[in-house]
Amino acid sequence: MKKSALRLVSTSLLALAVGFQAPIVRAEMVTTPDAATHNTEDADRAKVLQFMEQANVKERLQAMGVDGLAATERVAALDQQEIHALAQRIDSMPAGGAISTMEWILIVMIAILVVVAL
Numbered sequence: 355m356k357k358s359a360l361r362l363v364s365t366s367l368l369a370l371a372v373g374f375q376a377p378i379v380r381a382e383m384v385t386t387p388d389a390a391t392h393n394t395e396d397a398d399r400a401k402v403l404q405f406m407e408q409a410n411v412k413e414r415l416q417a418m419g420v421d422g423l424a425a426t427e428r429v430a431a432l433d434q435q436e437i438h439a440l441a442q443r444i445d446s447m448p449a450g451g452a453i454s455t456m457e458w459i460l461i462v463m464i465a466i467l468v469v470v471a472l
Contacts, residue, residue: 394438395434395437395438397441398434398437398438398440398441399429399430399437399441401441401444401445402429402432402437402440402441402444403426403429403430405444405460406422406425406426406429406464411457411461414461415461415464415465418461418462418465420464420465420468420469421468424468424471425464425465425468427471428464428467428468428471429464429467431471432467436467440460440463440464443456443459443460444460447460
């Protein structure tokens with residue numbers, strides 16, 4: 355009886371020791387350009403998504419037969435270079451007023467990306 359109780363206690367303690375073992379963690383140096391690139395990518399993606407939420411952009415996409423949800427999903431699937439290019443085009447557009455040629459190009463480009471993705 356004592357042997358089985360001792361074996362049970364020792365097995366339980368071993369299981370607890372293995373179960374509560376801390377995971378191995380590795381730390382590395384992060385260069386400034388790497389950190390800046392990540393922040394820039396997030397900012398660019400947010401800028402494009404914010405542009406897509408504008409009422410006039412949604413209306414134009416609907417007029418072209420593109421669902422707003424599908425366009426948003428496609429923007430989320432774009433890689434870093436494509437997002438950066440779209441964000442730069444958004445920055446270069448004039449503020450307010452009627453839709454300019456650059457806005458039309460951006461809307462058509464997003465619509466083409468959505469259609470190609472489907």
